[in-house]
Amino acid sequence: MKKGLIVIASLMLLAIVGMPVFANGGNDAAADDGITMLFMPGIADPFYYMMEKGVKAKAEELGVTVITGEYPKSWGPEVQIPILEATLAQGDVDIVLIAPTSVDAIAPLKKLYDQGIEIITVDTFLGDGDYSKPSDYSFPLSYIGSDNEKGGREIAAELAKLIGEQGKVYVNTTNPDVSSVAGRVKGFQEGIESFPNIELVGVDYNLDVQQKATDQTLAALQKDPDIAGIFATNVFSSQGAYQAVVNAGLTGAIKIATWDATVDMIAALKKGQVDLVLAQKPYEIGSLAVEWGYKFLTDGTEVPKAVIPGFEYFTQANVDDPAMDEYIYK
Numbered sequence: 001m002k003k004g005l006i007v008i009a010s011l012m013l014l015a016i017v018g019m020p021v022f023a024n025g026g027n028d029a030a031a032d033d034g035i036t037m038l039f040m041p042g043i044a045d046p047f048y049y050m051m052e053k054g055v056k057a058k059a060e061e062l063g064v065t066v067i068t069g070e071y072p073k074s075w076g077p078e079v080q081i082p083i084l085e086a087t088l089a090q091g092d093v094d095i096v097l098i099a100p101t102s103v104d105a106i107a108p109l110k111k112l113y114d115q116g117i118e119i120i121t122v123d124t125f126l127g128d129g130d131y132s133k134p135s136d137y138s139f140p141l142s143y144i145g146s147d148n149e150k151g152g153r154e155i156a157a158e159l160a161k162l163i164g165e166q167g168k169v170y171v172n173t174t175n176p177d178v179s180s181v182a183g184r185v186k187g188f189q190e191g192i193e194s195f196p197n198i199e200l201v202g203v204d205y206n207l208d209v210q211q212k213a214t215d216q217t218l219a220a221l222q223k224d225p226d227i228a229g230i231f232a233t234n235v236f237s238s239q240g241a242y243q244a245v246v247n248a249g250l251t252g253a254i255k256i257a258t259w260d261a262t263v264d265m266i267a268a269l270k271k272g273q274v275d276l277v278l279a280q281k282p283y284e285i286g287s288l289a290v291e292w293g294y295k296f297l298t299d300g301t302e303v304p305k306a307v308i309p310g311f312e313y314f315t316q317a318n319v320d321d322p323a324m325d326e327y328i329y330k
């Protein structure tokens with residue numbers, strides 16, 4: 001009997017006797033010594049620390065072992081992938097939960113998949129993020145993360161309202177090849193187009209370095225002193241950009257919409273130094289990734305190709321509401 005038929009027959013037999021069946025012919029660690037998942041964050045920041053809490057809580061509930069890759073000190077596949085590979089060398093892993101730091105970081109993850117390790121991308125995705133259509137990057141089980149374009153459009157509408165639907169706006173973001181922030185910028189640009197009296201004067205890329213965000217924003221304000229609104233697309237962009245406005249003595253004169261509800265950004269909101277903070281749900285993203293990975297590995301449940309938790313918005317009106325407290329990245 002050909003090897004392939006033997007494999008099919010074995011898998012059918014395993015399915016009949018109720019043993020876990022691996023669509024990817026993955027390693028059978030789940031079958032004997034439990035399930036091990038590797039969580040690989042994008043960078044050392046409060047968003048991923050919160051995500052790890054969700055990963056670990058669900059893993060404990062389900063009896064899953066979690067290994068967390070060392071938090072990268074800077075953003076990019078050249079930093080993240082070597083950490084991932086060094087962590088994998090420590091022992092058998094059934095599934096990797098990773099925030100790819102570039103939509104193009106496909107080859108190293110496809111290599112793992114071909115070795116039988118399943119992939120769930122959390123927070124960011126590969127390629128165009130549509131894993132439902134066959135492509136070079138459709139091998140992950142799922143993308144679990146925010147609808148970034150929707151958030152960008154919603155923030156554009158809110159910022160437009162804050163500046164009276166007229167004037168100049170500026171965006172500070174991280175990297176053009178990162179699906180999450182690129183989606184936020186795309187959605188924001190599309191949203192702003194609905195306001196004929198608003199001009200987007202610039203988009204700067206800080207490579208996820210907070211000080212660079214501060215320096216770029218200050219330079220933008222010097223170049224365009226009449227900027228009325230700013231959108232900063234993630235933790236380090238937000239913390240950097242608002243500080244530039246404070247440093248320039250322009251608090252209150254410029255409306256600031258930010259992304260990611262860190263303790264620092266909530267404090268700035270309370271002081272009136274920013275006007276809007278979008279909170280993603282990193283804890284839920286981490287928890288869902290473990291839950292879906294577990295279902296797939298234990299009984300072959302088909303994982304949705306995209307799982308999209310929503311957002312919450314902090315404003316001066318609700319920032320002191322105890323019901324909002326759970327959405328702060330603590």
Ligand code: T6T
Pocket residue numbers: 042045047048123124178180181233234235236259260280
């Ligand atoms: O905004 C989050 C995350 O969604 C994004 O992919 C990268 O930046 C953060 O990690 C915050 O630093």
